[in-house]
Amino acid sequence: MRMYDIIHKKRDGGALTKEEIRFFVEGYTKGEIPDYQVSALLMAIFLNKMDRRETVDLTEAVMHSGDTVDLSSINGLKVDKHSTGGVGDKTTILLGPMVAACGVPVAKMSGRGLGHTGGTLDKLESIGGFMVEVSSEDFIRQVNEVGLAVIGQSKNIAPADKKLYGLRDVTATVDDVSLIAASVMSKKLAAGSDAIVLDVKVGSGAFVKTIDGAIELGQIMVDIGDGMGRAVIAVITGMDQPLGYAVGNALEVKEAIATLRGEGPQDLRELCLRLGGMMVYLGGKAKTPEEGSELVLDALRSGAAFEKLKAFVAAQGGDVSQIESPELLPGAKIIEPVLSLKSGHVAHIQSDEVGISATILGAGRETLESVIDHGAGIVLVKKVGDAVKQGEVLAYLHTNSDQRLEEARERLLGAYEIQAEDVPVPKLIHAIVRKDGVVRY
Structure with missing residues (x-):
């Protein structure tokens, strides 16, 4: 050959x-x-292009280019969740405890942030003492005992994907649905879970900009899962503004804690109930995704999900007192308001620009060597559909260095589009893709 x-x-x-x-x-x-x-x-x-069979074969080849994780010694059906990336996306910190509290084991490998999207590991490491490097034996034992573990991805998971992505990035071949799908699914399938819920982002803060494109990507990934014997559901969700109000590591952990206590933002809560319901359904603890959402809601209301978060943090060496008293998490010496230059209604927030602003403040990495300031970030006050007056606060900048404060302020102001007319609140969930078809909302 x-x-x-x-x-x-x-x-x-x-x-x-x-x-x-x-x-x-x-x-x-x-x-x-x-x-x-x-x-x-x-x-x-x-x-x-590649047809569906070729795409499945490519995924399988990339998946087997390195290690695959054997989770067979974990009791029950293991369900994973993957997001294609967004700004303010702290769902893993909520979904893990919510789903585990319903009796579905969550054994998750997550990544770090680079650029404008934050990484789950960086957010968890804002909790004092939290360890993301755990041996395979301790990982499996923890999932069996606690129901939840989140660790860093092995360096030898799908090594072919790292090499192929590097080439795609410099040869203008990144945005092909088969290549994207194979990249995502090879890593998720190698991680060993029995079923996967995919949160496919669409909009200004996402890689895929159109709903039809996101649905096509979701369909291919569902087909790949089916072709390799895994149950997969893809949820097409909006990323035309950040999820929730907090953007930045400790700030997002605080917002996740507030949500588990019933105090968080509506969009974050709604998304987690929908995604969590699907995870509980795929984990065999509910007959329908809707019933799964009810079970997740019960875990929220009873406090079981919050208790599961504390048990998970304790098991990985984290300081549980910071979960019970979030004000003990890393903070910022400088908190500066960003004021609106005009009156009207927030029509749009360019999510990736918000993420870049947070990175400038120290919340993200501009290079692989960058050191993250866990207390840095942005807390939005106004979101799409909100009325605003000139001089009113749009958001607060959090940082421990004023070196690039004005740069971040200008960037964030530029991310807001304000118009005179009323603006409807953007749709959160656009479609659900399953093996048997697509439902649009």
Whole structure:
């Protein structure tokens, strides 16, 4: 088998066989096939597309390019959740305890933030003493005992994806649905869960900008899961403004705690009830997603979810007193208001610009070497649909250094679009994609 022939075949619109896909993925991972040939193949795939069978085969090949996690010794059906990335997306910190409190084990591997989207591990590390590096044995034991563990992803999970993404990033082949789907699903399937709920973001703060594009991506990922024997549901959710009000590590943990205590923002609460309901349903503890949502709501109201958060934090070495008294979490010496320059109604908030503003304040990484300020970030006061008067506070900037405060302020002001007319509150959930079809809202 020759790489030249595989490139030639795809260039002319042919469908690659399972063996051809495995050949190029294995060869590239081992360094036996050069970048220039894989670049040519990626462009051929981008231009001529892959069918569903090819996409499943690509996902499987990338998944098996490194380690796969065996969770069979964990009792019950393991359900994972994956978000395609957003601003203020602290759902894992809520969903883990909510779902585990309903008796569904959550064994999750999460990542760090780079750029304008925050990473779950960085948020959890704002809790004093919290350990994200846990041995496989302790990880499995903790899930069996507590029902929940969240750790860093193994460096050898889907190594082919890291190499392929690096090439896609510099060859203008990132935004192909088959390549995106294979990238996401190879890592989630390698992580070993029995079922997955996908939160596919769409809008200004998301990679996918159109609802139809997000649905197509969701359908392909659901098909991949089905083709590999896993139950998958994709929820298409809006990211035309940040989720909740807090953006930044400790600030988001505080908002998650408030939500578990029944005090959090409505959009965050609603999304977690819907996603949590689907996770409980896939975990076999409810007959329908709607029944699952009711069970999750009961866990919230009874305080069981909040108690599960404390048990989870304690099990991973975290300071539980910071969960009971969130004011003990890292804070900011400087808290500055951002004032509206005009009166009207908030028509739009450019989410990625909010995320970049928070990064400038110290909440995120501009390079892999950047040191995060866990107390830095932004707390929004006005969101889409809200009325605002000139001179009224739009948001508060939190930072421990005033070095780039004005830069962050200007960037955040530019993220707000204010118009005279009333503006409806944007839709949170646009569609749900399942094996048996799509329901639009």
